[in-house]
Amino acid sequence: MESKPKGKPEDLGPDAVLLQPIVATRSSFYILTMVFLGFTSLSCFAYLYQLRWGLGVTGLNVPMYWGIYITNFVFFIGISHAGTLISAILRICHAEWRRSITRAAEVITVIVLFFGVGSIIVDLGRPDRLLNVLLYPNFRSPLLWDVCSVSVYLMASSIYLYLPLIPDIAILRDYGGKYTWLYRLLALGWSGSERQQRILNKAISVMAVLVIPIAVSVHTVVSWVFGMTVQPMWHSTIFGPYFVVGAIFSGIASLIIAMALIRRIYFLQEYFKDIHFSHLGTLLMVFALLWFYFTFAENLTTFYGHEPAHLQVFYSKLTGRFAPLFWTMVVTCFVIPAGLLFHRRIRTVRNTVIASFSVLIGMYLERYTIVVPTLSLPRVPSDTVFYTPTWVEISITLGFGATFIFLYMLFTKFFPIVSIWEVQEGRKVALREARERIEAYTPHPTAGDLGTLETAQD
């Protein structure tokens, strides 16, 4: 049916390396797949066990009704801010260095959202009645706001991932390797005509603008699940922005880690250059400072207000039984990343990646020290019991993490993880656009020499 095969890899020039992961699969991929799917089956077994015996197989108790499932939920939804938000903001700002990293970010969003939603379902005592949420919705419940905003977010970010993928799918279709039928279906008849190009660019910029308020709303609403109750140290107006900042913070960290792994495994040093890591490292540093500011403001207000119920939760975190977790969080969320990123000289790729791992650990602890200490100290006297996650909860958590990484890996085997057409477009138009932009705000641009960029005109 094909009129003219135009997508031979040599036509792509040096970018042909981006198709390499799809064309050839090394045996290490299959080994990793086995490992990750091993964790997946472990979590399936754990969940079936929990379904059979009830939530009694977890470490949850009275009054700690929520534990690491809810922590996972907040954490995964937070990571999902990696993609969409970062890529959308960079796109809108015309940050040229975004071109090779947006795809890697957007995929994180879409895949990790499923695990955020999954964490809530795993936490339900009666998952068989999940549809009641649609049949008998109570719109006064922040949990229902969550259902609404997360599903809108999932839809919007899927579209936002898919749109810039279309021209690349067309490349794969014309290349005529495996699964050509799938690519033909997904390419929606893309021919790269000027009209199609115009519509696509329009759609991408509309989605980029749309997706930002949706992403902000999602994590705000997640925080309101806690903030709307009257429980000590949950009932806080700062929670909305605090959660959004934390979400972007952990999102950037996971993007950096994903990029470091991809560049190493698929030899994409030309696409994820050191400068990309340096820029993202700066962004991470900014959010480490923001995170510290919010944490400080939140805790100082509680301390100064001196309300007994709030204060006992406060002290359980700062000096009590949650103190080790709390201070580890402060070190991993602020001290380590700030120390590793504050100066250009030490902001190497290795240090940026170490800082990112540290931030992920710290943000997980933050979610945990938000959920559990408040529940352990209700206003009314209660039994002093300790919450320790059981093997069921830990298996499901590990399984979720492993399955997420596996699905991400799988994506790189079907679609280019670096947007080929955007990189190519960047070579053609980026210099000219940048020049026009600079000319637009330079006073008397013709008076002096703005540089010799004329070569990029064509």
Place this chain on the structure above:
Amino acid sequence: MPRWGMVIDLAKCTACQACVVACQAENNVPCVEPEQAAKGRIISWLSVLPDLKGQYPNVLMRLMPLPCLHCDEPPCIRVCPVGATGITPEGIVRQTFPRCIGCRYCTNACPYTRRSFNWRLPDFPGELVQALNPDVSVRPKGVVEKCTLCHHRLLRAREQARAEDRPLAVGDYVPACVEICPAEAMYFGDLEDPNSKVSELAESARAFRYLEELGTEPKVVFLSEGEWAGGEQT
């Protein structure tokens, strides 16, 4: 329309726990094995809680029987995503067991921690199966349950009154905990009726509402003990 409420006189209460046992038996609250209880998995609609005030050595301890307080502004019903809990026109905070999805948001939103969760399949060992109250449904695993003010007793009393062609009289409807109280420390009735015992006691100088500052407007009112009268102790 009546507004059912309860008054508990802490000066009379001996903390004998008879109300707790009566509630368990009346409402088919499942038994929990000792090792589960040690993990904090007890289901209890009504428990006698120690309430400590002050710092050692000037400590005052009182024991408070604490059922669901059936707040007029309950924080729990707002947060339920499926509307499995609500408030009846007569002010009883109800729970619809077959609709509950077990997310435990209500248990976390209740500032009094008065809601329980079925961590596993309910267990009624030995003869206890024969002692089940046929008026109250046994809850499945994975749902939240709570005090209903023995709502089934209200239904039965109303049926009885209708059969006898008379209005519901005072004392027709009394929850199990109030009925059993050997010290007669618990009173139950219609808070709307200005002549009822409960509305009279609820107005007394000794009356207080637990964690009143949260604005939940509970319909279970406590009468403070003698030494607590007048409020603060030093």
